[in-house]
Amino acid sequence: MSVIKIKKEDRQNMLEGCYKSFDDIPSFEQTLYPVTHSNIPEVEVNEYREVVKNINPCKVVVDFGVGNGYYGRFLKDCLYFVIETPQTIKEFATKNASFAMYAQSIKSIAKPISLFVSNGGLQYDKEPLTTLAYVKSLLPSHILLQRTWISRKTFSYATIQVNPPHKVPIWVFSSKDIIKTLLPEYKLVYQKPSLSMKSYCDVDLYSYLFRKVK
DSSP states (O other): OOOOOOOTTOOSSEEEEEESSGGGSOOOOOBOOOOOOOOOOHHHHHHHHHHHHTSSSOOEEEEOSSSTTGGGGGOSSSEEEEEOOHHHHHHHTTTTTTTOEEESOGGGOOSOOSEEEEESOGGGSSSHHHHHHHHHHTOOSEEEEEEEEEESSSSOEEEEEEETTEEEEEEEBOHHHHHHHHTTTEEEEEEEEOSSSOOBTTEEEEEEEEEEOO
16 A cells, blocks of 8 residues: 655654545445534634625525534524534434434425535545546535645545554545536636645645626
């Protein structure tokens, strides 16, 4: 297995290997991150709130995991759905019942979507570009992808993310694959570096905002 080199002092978000899919990753002992309520950095919260403010009316938000429903605290008069793992749903569905509804699959949500948001969650999906294409078919007004792992290479690839002692499979995208997946139904409003996290290895973190073409 090839190993992407990192600086010796950087012990977080190490990436091991470069594969075509999760199925091509050699067997390893996967250890999921513990379920904790992560407060999303203020810069990302402000970005999210600004997007929501400019969607009129914003009736349904679908949050594709990470943050455990944190964004639901900043919504009024809007349905807020969180797509999460069974473990996270078990931990947070009751705690956040006053403002969030949880589901294991976006396919279980039948309502028209105003905003689809992923704060670093899409890259943990086994087939993220297929999932993103399905999201596109639902025609949400806007699609906001925050903390998206973008490769400096020309292609998307699967790898293993290592945050000792945890190891999980993860996707690193090429920017062109994300944009190509959403064209021509969506226009890229902006693409900018994520200000809340530093870059790792050969990976940069970006925010993307797409708007449905009328």
